[in-house]
Amino acid sequence: MRTQRNPCTIMLSHSIKRSILVVFKSLSLCLLATRLLAQQAQKNEFTLSGKIANTEISTLEIHLFNADSQLIKTEFPNQQGEFNFEALPKGAYYFKIRRGQADLYNSEVIQVTQQHIVLPEIRINEQRLETVVINRSRPYIERHDGKLILNVESSLQNTGGSALEVLEKAPGVTVDGNNNIILRGKSNILVQIDGKNSPLTGEELANYLRGLPASAIDKIELITNPSAKYDAAGTAIINIKLKKGTNKGTNGSFSTALGAARYLKNNNSFSINHRNDKLNLFANYNFAYREAYNDLMIDRRFYKEGHLEKTFIQDNFFKFSSRNHNGKIGFDYNLTDKNLVGASVSFTSNVFKPFGDSKTTLMDSDCQPLNHTATLSQTDNITKNISANLNHKYRMDTLGSELSTDFDFIRYINASNQSFDTRTSDNNGAPIGTPYLLKGKTDGDLNIYALKSDWIKILPRGLKLETGFKTSYVKSDNDIKFYDHSTSPAVPDSNKSNHYIYQEYIHAAYGNVTKKWDKLKTVLGLRIENTNVTGTQLTTDQINKRKYTQLFPSVVFSYEFTADHNLEVNLSRRINRPNYQQLNPFKYYINATTYRVGNPDLNAQASQNYELTYSFKGKYIATLSYSKISDNITTVVKPILENGENINVQTEENLKSAAYYSLNLIAPLKLTNWWDINNNANFYYGSYTGNVSGTQINNIGNFTLDINSIHTLKLGKNFAAELAASYKATEVYAFARISPYWNVNIGLQKKFKEKNSLKLALTDAFNSNNRKGLTVYNNYEENFKSRREPRILTLSYSYNFGSSKSVQSRKTGAAEDLRQRAE
Template sequence: MTRIFLLIFVWLLSFFSTRLSAQSMQNFSLSGNINSEKVNQLEINLFNSEDQLVKTEVADQKGNFSFEDLSTGNYYVKINKNGSETYKSENISVTGNTTLPAIQLNEKLIEGVTITKTKPYIERKEGKMILNVENSIASTGNSAFEVLEKAPGVNVDSNDNISLRGKGNILVQIDGKNTPMTGTDLANYLRGIPSSSLDKIEFITNPSSKYDAAGTSIINVKLKKDQRKGTNGSASVALGTGRYVKNNNNFSINHRNKKVNVFANYSFAYREFFNHLVLDRNFFNDGVFEKAYQQDNFLKMDFRNHIAKAGMDYYMNDKNILGFSVGFISNRFNPTGDNSSVVLGSNHLPNYTFTTQNRSRDHWKNASFNLNHKYTLDSLNSNITTDFDYINYSNTSLQNFDTRNYTMSGGLIGNPYLLKGDVAGNLNIYSLKSDLT
């Protein structure tokens, strides 16, 4: 029985750390310098040899930039300024830490100017950087988590912990409301939000006293909300496929006049992804080989995500705005895993094998209600805002693991070891706050 528990522990450790092996190989950097008077307007994109966006970065005031944690391969760099491409490099072979020659942008003087109003992908405002997701080449068909992974200064480790500019303990918000989740739970929550429902992502590296002191930095994910007057609606469908399929669907409608703004939106996302990890684990005691595990792990997960939100803002007069909103998120994901292992003895010969099957069902739900009031004090937009919030997070997880040991000839050893779990959680948050700005 002790041996079985050990095998289960080792398999679970390897099964849910599948990204660790892949990330351990990604230890090279690609850096460079841009000679430009307006480096703060530049968006630097790194693509791989298959024309897939790997990461987006921004340069510092001296024009220096760096892409970290790259695996060996061929890449190229594109630099955009205000949405227009201004530079594209030749193919770059990365086999170690690589520094590019200085990049000189072609910024010629022009005699005439045509002004076109566009919202840049990256905006810098006092105390924060804003990523306009709708204008991003990384947003089409992806999830909020995938957009966040490619954002400037963002790093995600093997345990799905998010850091910003090297700072951990990040507070992630949705429409300014804190999400009481971290690590894999937060990552799965964001994987279920399609990028088509996002408006922008705000990165606040040095939060002022305006924000709750719950993290070193804040990432605020803002969902779409139409501000145009009249009745407006939109619908979108995105379909993509690699080894498996992914599908995003979004519908929104909005009515706005001088007194009332009514809005509603709904999105559904379906996606499948997998991790395949092959391990060769060797165990030693005081330098003497004892045994080894040769393991083949395959994990497939599918997400089904529903997001709905509706609300109304009532403009009572020039000084008072009263509003409310309700929201609901449902995220189902079903991990299906198969593990096959061969156990070698101290003579390096196979002793026996074991297999483990994972058939689990997870369901995460989030419901929210907000009632808010804004009172404008003067023409300089000094104001008092008051918010009442109720938020509920709940989850259920039905876990089912089946482990069996076999002789090398295929005979069953002992009885199957069945591990079943019914894990449930529920969190209610009530909040009332008022801010004077």
């Protein structure tokens, strides 16, 4: 047994009780600061008032929303039709006048910048108005509260695609050849689904996202510098928010898509929602069938004392097929005007079958062929997931103060059968030795329990206090057995088999104080997390333990010079813990000379993050950021000697440090009434220091950029077209240099009576989205080129049915990203 502790984490010598006491003392100071600020803020109150004429007053309700469509207050007019909203912070608002289920009046956006604003008299003609519905066109890219938001359905290039393909096209996001998601040059990203952390990473996460249709996604949030109210894990957060029904009555949608290139693809989505004043019932189901391929060419060269010793030339063709079913059913019920309870159950079933045909030529020091090895591989991977959520929310007032609690249980079951048939021949095709037949079976079980509670208090005069806690337990049990079938009977291979159990406890508490003055807004946050991890290799009786407590402060300063000019400073500290796959030392074989293996000695990485963001008119945005990371977790492919043979191993290593400097620009343009352009450019420099496989690098990196431009053309008669182009320049990533690549996608849409639409999309129109790269160590060099399926033509149809009567959100207040309600 051996016990390891992370030398780069901040270790606290006090007990956990002492650490938690520190948090409560900090929160007490926050409360004291809140009271002091409240005494100084009376002069910043604003009032909005008006009068309604020519209609029955007694049954009217007036709902006030902020610019993010969050309900702020509800008022009722007096007998004279007068209404008044008091103690408002400065900002943008709009309101709705309702009678029963009908919207009688929808105001324009009102800029509240004066102490008292009196609106012109409001006159309502109910004889001409049954229900007023405002269709707000959402741009593809928005920024709110430090988050870059992609409205997926607003872009035709996402038609018929999967969630993984949407991410690959997202500005600043890349997916490398090992299925790692990288945001603005940063790896180790935390991916969330509806605000809940996904335990999947790497290939398993990629398989899930391949099976999730883009038609099921409402928006994607890119959070590059999260505050203390978010989990401290990950260098950044990508939150995929699925669609949900918001209209009263019964309504829903259906969509289907068929894609064709070398192989067929099919996505189908169905959702239904019934909502009234008390109850909201919802259900959805998605099915996706996809076939694709990846043609990977690799040139591996091994050196000894600077001289070429041998070369492997590999041609790897991988075909993937997947069948994914996922769905959700649940309800929300208003027990009283202040109490909301809800529950939901969701499931996923994914059958993923990759087939590999790898051909390897071994060449001597003079580049003359010695022999040829062919490996046929087949994997049948079945992943099943079921998750349940129970939630309760207590609304304390009409300002948005609330107490919410969530309990989640998630279980993943994974079963995988692998087979490898390896045969070697000479230059004349004559067999060398006997065929090597290897078969493996993996049984995996992952259980997650999580409980969290958040308390939000909205105070007058621009004050908000947030605090909460979260506790979670994760247990993963993976048992993999390999057998050598080259002889009869088959012989167990103890060198490749492994049984690994991973257990993780994380307990966290946080506090945030937000204060708004006339032009200045500040958010001060502190989060404390205690982590206790145990990894047990039953095969070798090796135990790795890590236990540590850390503090994660965050600070935001936002200053509004004028209504058009805003400057924001964002500082935070974050951690990235290695997940159970990265720690699990079992071997996943790709071909006769390559396999993937986890690293049980990985340490957690810590990062300091700084951002400066300037926005003009809320549309033109420039963000300058810097991150310093210690013990950077980096995916590497390195050469080793195993039983006297040269083998390549894909694994994770801790580099000593990494640093990222970036400038991100968002510049939408409206050239004409029918031509809109969304432009995004990310310029960044990544620098790495560390040692892998006997090779030392010191501040190695390069300046690079990626550009994304989306052109939307309104052609008339409900026709629209879209052209999306992207380019990524050469990037140095630790020991690897990735060559530039570019991509063009085209889309066309026709809408019919606002209820249904037909879309046609062509992805990678010029077969240019190919990846090439070079990895260099002291005695090893690898060139690779990856070609994936181009020119996928997809036709999709979507239909919306049911009621279109809108209803105000019951999730009041300004903390939507804290409320992970399953709706």
